[in-house]
Amino acid sequence: KETIYILAIESSCDDTSAAVLQNKKVLSNITATQQIHEEYGGVVPELASRAHQQNIVPVVHQALNKANIDKKLISAIAFTRGPGLMGSLLVGTSFAKSLALGLNVPLIEVNHMQAHILAHFIEGQGDGSPEFPFLAMTISGGHTQIVLVKDYFDMEILGETLDDAVGEAFDKSAKILGLPYPGGPLIDKYAKNGNPKAFPFPKPKVEGLNFSFSGLKTSILYFIQRETAKNPDFIEENLADICASIQSTIVGILMDKLKKAVKQTGIKRIAIGGGVSANSEIRNSLKAGERKWGWKTYIPKFEYCTDNAAMIGIVGYLKYEQNAFTDQAVSAKARYVL
Ligand code: KG4
Ligand code: ZN
Numbered sequence: 001k002e003t004i005y006i007l008a009i010e011s012s013c014d015d016t017s018a019a020v021l022q023n024k025k026v027l028s029n030i031t032a033t034q035q036i037h038e039e040y041g042g043v044v045p046e047l048a049s050r051a052h053q054q055n056i057v058p059v060v061h062q063a064l065n066k067a068n069i070d071k072k073l074i075s076a077i078a079f080t081r082g083p084g085l086m087g088s089l090l091v092g093t094s095f096a097k098s099l100a101l102g103l104n105v106p107l108i109e110v111n112h113m114q115a116h117i118l119a120h121f122i123e124g125q126g127d128g129s130p131e132f133p134f135l136a137m138t139i140s141g142g143h144t145q146i147v148l149v150k151d152y153f154d155m156e157i158l159g160e161t162l163d164d165a166v167g168e169a170f171d172k173s174a175k176i177l178g179l180p181y182p183g184g185p186l187i188d189k190y191a192k193n194g195n196p197k198a199f200p201f202p203k204p205k206v207e208g209l210n211f212s213f214s215g216l217k218t219s220i221l222y223f224i225q226r227e228t229a230k231n232p233d234f235i236e237e238n239l240a241d242i243c244a245s246i247q248s249t250i251v252g253i254l255m256d257k258l259k260k261a262v263k264q265t266g267i268k269r270i271a272i273g274g275g276v277s278a279n280s281e282i283r284n285s286l287k288a289g290e291r292k293w294g295w296k297t298y299i300p301k302f303e304y305c306t307d308n309a310a311m312i313g314i315v316g317y318l319k320y321e322q323n324a325f326t327d328q329a330v331s332a333k334a335r336y337v338l
Helices: 035-040 045-067 086-103 112-121 166-176 184-191 214-230 234-265 280-293 310-321
Strands: 005-010 015-022 025-033 076-082 107-111 134-139 144-151 154-160 269-273 296-298
Touching: 005 045, 005 086, 005 310, 015 045, 015 310, 025 045, 025 310, 035 045, 045 086, 076 086, 076 112, 076 310, 086 107, 107 112, 107 310, 112 134, 112 144, 112 269, 112 310, 134 234, 144 234, 154 234, 166 184, 166 214, 166 234, 184 234, 184 280, 214 234, 234 280, 269 280, 280 296
Parallel strands: 005 076, 076 107, 134 269, 269 296
Antiparallel strands: 005 015, 015 025, 134 144, 144 154
16 A cells, blocks of 8 residues: 655644654654743734744744655645634645645645544554544633544534633633633642632533533632632632632533533543643543443543644545545635534
8 A cells, every 4th residue: 555645734723833644653743832922811813823924934844854754755735724713724724735836746625623533543542543433522722522423524513612612711710810821731730739629610501512611710700809809818828729629610511511422422432632631630530431431532642632733644644545635726714614
């Protein structure tokens, strides 16, 4: 069988990433994260687009160098067409198009949300790749979805957030506590020494498998305002308990919906992805699900959870096998359904 080399490019949000894959194996996966957004407490689209323009050439060069293959071996260029920030997507899309023209190779468009899910098919994952059908939960700063995956390119969204993404819920809660952006990992860290039952926060009532996190954020804000009015040192004195309580509420919401999805579909294979997959309580809860309810759970390596080009590359490979190429007339698509 022919060996396929895919050069992949991802630029949908604030990470510029390039990867080279040899079939399903990652030869290189280079990501430039943008520090500039830290001082604004969130991603500023215009700054993201400009940083992509600066980063894209060096990142692609590094990916090619690290893969240590001749450019002439590249079989196709895969790129993120959407969904994401328009200005950011345009940088990767135009770059991919010109490179494909220059190297005279086909172009393959990739849906970023499909890529988060298909990252599980990259070779060498600790948990292996899930068999179809399986449930995928993508949880990050930009996404919260539960998807029924029937085949590589046959997916159905069962539920998604109606407002904030779960990573935003972590980050906005952290901001209320005065923690720097992104605060999700810090909540996880402080929660380790806290009592998750110290401060009960209400879970939202949302129909079906959809999510809502904006109400939780508001109730945390009011709670903190009320308590600090009584005791200005409240946060400092109770940081671990507050973080543990917030985290267990958020993870509880995710687990409730997963249990519901399993019940509804009868499928017990669960694959997660996105930056929030790094959360230790989510990982522990999934492992507990394996013991308690016979689930089989799959968590990709962390570098394939956060936004990265390797996941774009694996989709590129799978589409290459199906001859699913994209015309040069393609343009970026900010809203791009699964
Ligand atoms: O996938 P990602 O790197 O970027 C996108 O949003 O696409 O996800 C970043 C999100 C941030 O909201 C960050 O706070 C959250 O993932 N995150 C965590 C943890 N590590 C990253 N949230 C909770 N616990 C963690 N350990
Ligand atoms: Zn993403």
